[in-house]
Amino acid sequence: MLKEDHKRAKKAFRDFSKLQEEGDEAGCQALAEQTCKELQLHMRLEEEVFYPAARGGLDEEDLIEEAEVEHGSAKTLIEQLSSLSPEDAKFSATFTVLGEYIKHHVKEEEGEMFEQLGRSKVDWDSLLEEMLARRMELEGELGLDAAEEEGETEEQAAARMAASSDEAKSRPSQGKGVR
Ligand SMILES: [Fe+2]
Numbered sequence: 615m616l617k618e619d620h621k622r623a624k625k626a627f628r629d630f631s632k633l634q635e636e637g638d639e640a641g642c643q644a645l646a647e648q649t650c651k652e653l654q655l656h657m658r659l660e661e662e663v664f665y666p667a668a669r670g671g672l673d674e675e676d677l678i679e680e681a682e683v684e685h686g687s688a689k690t691l692i693e694q695l696s697s698l699s700p701e702d703a704k705f706s707a708t709f710t711v712l713g714e715y716i717k718h719h720v721k722e723e724e725g726e727m728f729e730q731l732g733r734s735k736v737d738w739d740s741l742l743e744e745m746l747a748r749r750m751e752l753e754g755e756l757g758l759d760a761a762e763e764e765g766e767t768e769e770q771a772a773a774r775m776a777a778s779s780d781e782a783k784s785r786p787s788q789g790k791g792v793r
């Protein structure tokens with residue numbers, strides 16, 4: 615789940631620079647807004663549920679502190695973006711810098727944190743369940759309703775979430791669902 619988010623974020627930053635080259639200001643603004651919301655959701659999910667659960671499974675616990683400091687910088691940039699108008703040259707510069715931060719951060723999470731956790735005894739099934747539940751709440755809170763975006767009904771969205779949780783449960787390959 616977290617790796618999927620990372621992949622989507624990295625693609626969004628690539629798409630942004632394409633839109634920027636094409637001079638599509640409205641497209642840039644919409645994409646930046648959506649991406650910032652998704653990043654906020656992802657960071658809160660990690661901070662509230664994933665990092666506390668991951669801490670005990672790491673060889674180097676200070677990876678969590680580093681990650682939290684990096685989230686802090688990303689949040690500051692997101693805040694700055696929200697006060698800039700998309701015509702401002704600083705707008706795309708800020709979003710681009712955010713992309714570079716995120717790229718670095720993702721590299722550390724996937725390359726170090728997830729790597730160390732792969733060798734640990736984290737209870738992946740209950741962690742995934744907790745993360746799915748919190749994710750749905752945060753989607754509502756941040757106005758990131760998957761049902762609205764993809765034209766799904768709420769029932770369809772709930773079924774999809776449940777299915778991905780079941781799928782993860784039936785997979786013994788530890789932690790694939792969470793990470
Ligand atoms: Fe993170």
Ligand SMILES: [Fe+2]
Nearest residue numbers: 616656660723
């Ligand atoms: Fe992450």
